Amino acid sequence: MPKKIPVYNIQHLKAEQLTQADFQAEQFSDYLHKHYQHLHFPHRHTFYHLVLFKDGKGSHTIDFNRYNVKPQQVYAMIPGQVHSWHFTAPITGYVINFSENFLKNFLFNQYYLDGFSFFSGNSADGVFQLAPDIQAKVQQIFENLIELYKKEIPSYDLIRVTLLQLLLLMDMHMQQRQQTQVPKQKLTLLNNFRRLIDKHYKDIKLPKEYADLLYVTPNHLNALCQDLLGKTAGELIRDRVLLEAKRLLTNVNLTATEIAYELNFQDNSYFNRFFKKYELITPDDFRKQFSK
Numbered sequence: 621m622p623k624k625i626p627v628y629n630i631q632h633l634k635a636e637q638l639t640q641a642d643f644q645a646e647q648f649s650d651y652l653h654k655h656y657q658h659l660h661f662p663h664r665h666t667f668y669h670l671v672l673f674k675d676g677k678g679s680h681t682i683d684f685n686r687y688n689v690k691p692q693q694v695y696a697m698i699p700g701q702v703h704s705w706h707f708t709a710p711i712t713g714y715v716i717n718f719s720e721n722f723l724k725n726f727l728f729n730q731y732y733l734d735g736f737s738f739f740s741g742n743s744a745d746g747v748f749q750l751a752p753d754i755q756a757k758v759q760q761i762f763e764n765l766i767e768l769y770k771k772e773i774p775s776y777d778l779i780r781v782t783l784l785q786l787l788l789l790m791d792m793h794m795q796q797r798q799q800t801q802v803p804k805q806k807l808t809l810l811n812n813f814r815r816l817i818d819k820h821y822k823d824i825k826l827p828k829e830y831a832d833l834l835y836v837t838p839n840h841l842n843a844l845c846q847d848l849l850g851k852t853a854g855e856l857i858r859d860r861v862l863l864e865a866k867r868l869l870t871n872v873n874l875t876a877t878e879i880a881y882e883l884n885f886q887d888n889s890y891f892n893r894f895f896k897k898y899e900l901i902t903p904d905d906f907r908k909q910f911s912k
Contacts, residue, residue, distance in 0.1 A: 627664045642719035643779060645762075645769040648673070651715045662704045662870060667717050668739065669697040672762055676711030682743035684866055692755050694790065696738035696746040702867055714762035718783065726780050734811045736791050741814065754793050761786040802848060809834065810848055813841065813856070821860045822884045827853035862898055865891075869907045876903045
């Protein structure tokens with residue numbers, strides 16, 4: 621087990637010289653053969669990560685939540701999430717990696733990817749089963765992307781358009797599965813709230829302070845979170861602090877006191893009480909469980 625969770629960018633995973641486009645598409649069996657020594661242990665990426673499984677058995681752990689691998693299952697991850705793979709049978713499927721700027725610069729909209737529910741950063745949103753009526757379409761687009769990527773001189777704009785086709789098709793599928801379509805204004809506000817939490821969770825702890833930054837009332841923000849996620853605004857803030865605490869606890873070079881300081885807790889005892897209240901074990905016990 622590494623003493624610190626490694627962080628990989630696409631340069632680490634590409635045998636060829638990194639192109640300006642910062643994109644990668646491969647059969648998952650080839651990808652696994654090249655990088656299994658990295659994938660087996662918990663790690664982070666600096667890029668967006670899409671996987672479609674066709675066959676095989678095992679599990680995938682994302683931000684300390686474990687999912688059993690199933691055929692026609694998609695995993696969608698954003699930069700920074702901690703994950704690891706554990707396979708018990710040969711795996712087939714597809715993998716696509718692309719940098720944060722690969723589409724955002726192309727679309728002149730830095731928040732475009734945030735509009736996809738499976739890129740929320742919540743692991744439960746990013747794991748979903750494809751319905752039978754779109755399985756063949758989605759699989760074909762993955763294969764098209766691999767074919768375009770392997771060309772001697774790839775057309776990255778064509779790759780971008782094809783990747784967008786894939787994301788939009790899966791997003792439409794997700795919306796149909798949810799049966800009720802959430803108004804865009806509500807989604808925008810929720811995504812803005814999540815972005816602010818990611819940026820300020822160490823320093824801003826109260827929903828009222830986030831509501832002020834979003835120019836809404838605390839009651840409106842709280843009602844939005846409960847309506848769309850079934851959680852209060854305060855619970856979203858708390859969950860983000862807990863997630864970062866877990867990520868930091870996997871780094872054996874950091875003491876619990878240093879982690880408490882990093883997360884702006886008053887002292888280590890307060891951090892211990894906070895962690896145990898919501899995780900039901902102490903930070904040290906969580907670290908021991910993870911190391912096993």
